[in-house]
Amino acid sequence: MLLFSIVIIPVLAAVLSALLPARLRGMANLAAHGVLLALAGILAYRISPGSGIVAFGGVLRADALSAFFILLISLINLAALVYSRPYLQEDIDGGALSVRQARGYDILFNVFAATMLLVPLLDNLGHMWVAVELTTLASAFLVGFYNTKASVEAAWKYVIICSVGITLALLGTVLVYYAVAAQAGTKTLDWSVIMGRAAGLNPRIMSVAFLFILVGYGTKAGLAPMHTWLPDAHSQALTPVSALLSGVLLKTSLYAIIRFAMITNKAMGPEFTSRLFIFFGLFSVAVAGIFLLAQKDFKRLLAYSSIEHVGIIVFALGVGTPLAVFGSMFHALNHAVTKSLVFFAAGNAVKKYKTHHLHMIHGLVQTLPFTAAAALVGLLSLVGMPPFGIFMSKLMILSACFQKGLYGPAVLLLLFLAVVFGALMFHLSASIFGHKPKGIESGGEALSMKLVFVSLALLLVLLGVMMPTPLQALLVAASRLVTGGGL
Amino acid sequence: MTLFLLTGIMILTYAMLVCHRIPALIQNFRLQSLFLFLVTLDFAVRQKEAGVFVVAGLLLLVKVILIPSFLNHLVKKIRVDERLGLFLNPLLSLIAALFLTWGAAVFCAWLVSDSPAVVFAAFVVSITVVLVGFFIMVFRMKALTQIVGLLVMENGIFLLASSIAGGMPFFVEIVIAFDVFVCAIITGIFMYRINKVFTHIEVHRLTDLKG
Numbered sequence: 001m002l003l004f005s006i007v008i009i010p011v012l013a014a015v016l017s018a019l020l021p022a023r024l025r026g027m028a029n030l031a032a033h034g035v036l037l038a039l040a041g042i043l044a045y046r047i048s049p050g051s052g053i054v055a056f057g058g059v060l061r062a063d064a065l066s067a068f069f070i071l072l073i074s075l076i077n078l079a080a081l082v083y084s085r086p087y088l089q090e091d092i093d094g095g096a097l098s099v100r101q102a103r104g105y106d107i108l109f110n111v112f113a114a115t116m117l118l119v120p121l122l123d124n125l126g127h128m129w130v131a132v133e134l135t136t137l138a139s140a141f142l143v144g145f146y147n148t149k150a151s152v153e154a155a156w157k158y159v160i161i162c163s164v165g166i167t168l169a170l171l172g173t174v175l176v177y178y179a180v181a182a183q184a185g186t187k188t189l190d191w192s193v194i195m196g197r198a199a200g201l202n203p204r205i206m207s208v209a210f211l212f213i214l215v216g217y218g219t220k221a222g223l224a225p226m227h228t229w230l231p232d233a234h235s236q237a238l239t240p241v242s243a244l245l246s247g248v249l250l251k252t253s254l255y256a257i258i259r260f261a262m263i264t265n266k267a268m269g270p271e272f273t274s275r276l277f278i279f280f281g282l283f284s285v286a287v288a289g290i291f292l293l294a295q296k297d298f299k300r301l302l303a304y305s306s307i308e309h310v311g312i313i314v315f316a317l318g319v320g321t322p323l324a325v326f327g328s329m330f331h332a333l334n335h336a337v338t339k340s341l342v343f344f345a346a347g348n349a350v351k352k353y354k355t356h357h358l359h360m361i362h363g364l365v366q367t368l369p370f371t372a373a374a375a376l377v378g379l380l381s382l383v384g385m386p387p388f389g390i391f392m393s394k395l396m397i398l399s400a401c402f403q404k405g406l407y408g409p410a411v412l413l414l415l416f417l418a419v420v421f422g423a424l425m426f427h428l429s430a431s432i433f434g435h436k437p438k439g440i441e442s443g444g445e446a447l448s449m450k451l452v453f454v455s456l457a458l459l460l461v462l463l464g465v466m467m468p469t470p471l472q473a474l475l476v477a478a479s480r481l482v483t484g485g486g487l
Numbered sequence: 488m489t490l491f492l493l494t495g496i497m498i499l500t501y502a503m504l505v506c507h508r509i510p511a512l513i514q515n516f517r518l519q520s521l522f523l524f525l526v527t528l529d530f531a532v533r534q535k536e537a538g539v540f541v542v543a544g545l546l547l548l549v550k551v552i553l554i555p556s557f558l559n560h561l562v563k564k565i566r567v568d569e570r571l572g573l574f575l576n577p578l579l580s581l582i583a584a585l586f587l588t589w590g591a592a593v594f595c596a597w598l599v600s601d602s603p604a605v606v607f608a609a610f611v612v613s614i615t616v617v618l619v620g621f622f623i624m625v626f627r628m629k630a631l632t633q634i635v636g637l638l639v640m641e642n643g644i645f646l647l648a649s650s651i652a653g654g655m656p657f658f659v660e661i662v663i664a665f666d667v668f669v670c671a672i673i674t675g676i677f678m679y680r681i682n683k684v685f686t687h688i689e690v691h692r693l694t695d696l697k698g
Binding site for chain 2: 124126127129130133134137140141144147148149150152153154155156157159160163164167170171174177178181187188189204205208231232235236
């Protein structure tokens with residue numbers, strides 16, 4: 001019942017959004033996503049011991065790993081929803097959007113949320129594939145929402161490149177299916193069943209299958225060099241949607257990769273996936289670093305920073321020790337919270353200065369003090385300063401790396417991170433401080449926006465200073481699942 | 488019988504590369520999907536499984552009837568230049584396709600060395616279809632050719648699923664078919680929008696976003 005409610009609530013909210021008038025619609029959505037977050041919390045709490053919950057005759061299945069991702073998605077969804085309200089209202093007042101379009105946004109937002117929440121709950125790998133593809137299709141409209149040349153171009157690239165990626169992932173899924181059928185004669189794509197028999201699967205087929213999976217879902221997760229669509233889509237989307245794309249959508253694809261990696265590891269040992277993860281992780285951080293240095297667009301800057309962080313998460317999965325995997329999950333959470341905070345701040349800045357260009361956005365402290373504070377907190381957290389969560393997760397990942405004796409990769413990672421640090425500090429400090437251009441008035445931050453900023457910033461500090469015990473239990477259970485051993 | 492159908496798919500795949508005009512490409516895709524339907528039907532008859540018949544019927548409905556008709560309708564509606572815009576002429580494209588086929592054969596020989604000849608052939612044809620689909624996406628200029636290329640890639644994977652693994656679980660096939668349909672519609676809508684905002688659908692001219 002719990003799993004079913006998590007899937008059905010956003011669908012109901014989408015239907016209500018189509019029917020209700022504006023004011024009621026806002027309240028209904030807020031209620032729906034508040035309840036969703038509460039349910040995600042209950043799921044996470046209930047599941048901690050390490051057992052799975054099954055519903056609908058096995059179609060829906062949740063273990064600690066799914067519970068963690070559900071929690072992540074519903075948290076950022078709620079933040080994005082609260083932020084959307086004043087953001088869209090401004091667009092409506094300014095004539096950039098019509099009231100009808102705002103209703104369309106609410107419907108699409110909920111459909112998008114439903115597809116994302118579905119991914120971690122589906123046991124069957126074929127169904128999971130469909131859900132991931134549906135996330136692309138649902139969010140494509142949100143990327144091309146303003147219907148300008150740039151946004152339509154971004155949406156097109158997004159749909160086409162991600163669909164090709166996803167198609168390759170389907171090829172990988174079919175190969176896994178073939179390997180299972182050839183080995184045991186059982187025709188199934190149920191993850192829980194395959195996991196039980198993974199030990200005897202043909203390693204050659206599994207290695208090819210995993211490559212397709214990694215390249216395929218990796219395209220959607222934003223791993224370099226398949227990331228080319230990401231800066232376009234993330235910068236052109238409506239800001240609340242940018243936060244969702246960067247904060248959680250990338251991670252739902254990572255979730256799919258993790259599920260397949262678990263099977264592959266069981267079939268052929270962890271060496272193979274580990275090397276690939278470390279390579280793609282480092283490569284993504286390096287590519288992101290280079291593009292960050294030369295970046296001129298505020299939102300693209302943040303998009304490249306997402307590629308960097310996905311790289312770190314994947315790298316940590318490659319290190320593969322319990323501490324590293326714990327760190328990678330924790331990093332996924334920290335990044336989601338931080339990136340939403342910075343994207344929201346960027347959205348406000350872009351609206352105020354009416355430009356995406358970094359060299360024209362100066363003196364945020366004077367024009368939008370709250371936004372500037374949020375951007376500063378987000379910036380410090382993004383580059384990995386204490387006392388924020390990302391500092392802790394990076395520390396875990398790096399120390400796990402040294403513990404395992406992977407000195408070369410660790411040093412490379414540190415080097416690339418230093419580049420990223422310099423680039424982000426250079427660009428964003430100029431925007432936050434600096435002198436405000438003439439003709440731009442101060443003020444104009446809605447109360448609900450301030451509320452979102454404060455709660456996300458507090459959450460970041462909380463994650464960095466002391467991790468709540470239930471969250472820690474959940475992360476331990478999830479990483480134990482992934483590594484298949486104790487912690 | 489299976490070999491005959493596989494040969495048919497192979498010929499149609501190559502034929503896509505010599506198409507010069509959009510309607511011809513769509514028609515070719517329709518025929519390829521028809522052969523895919525026949526492969527699945529053949530399998531259904533031999534297995535005598537009701538589920539596989541349903542999947543075959545769905546393929547016929549979605550890939551042979553609905554999607555090509557929708558694309559044709561769209562092409563008429565946006566009234567663009569019907570030429571595909573080739574980055575690589577048909578002869579060179581065919582030569583490239585031969586190399587792709589050879590590569591697919593080498594790859595499959597390594598991957599499934601000890602399988603029966605029919606399975607091996609099906610493997611090679613499927614991988615070739617996927618590769619050619621990707622080739623069409625890259626070396627043809629129009630947005631529409633990217634949609635068709637994507638659909639061709641998916642045809643290759645469907646072929647692989649039904650000929651080597653004996654078809655995926657019933658419910659999975661149904662949702663995937665549905666998803667392919669939705670994907671075709673949505674990409675179609677975006678193509679329509681591109682034409683509206685840019686007044687052309689040539690993807691190599693979409694270069695506003697960089698860096």
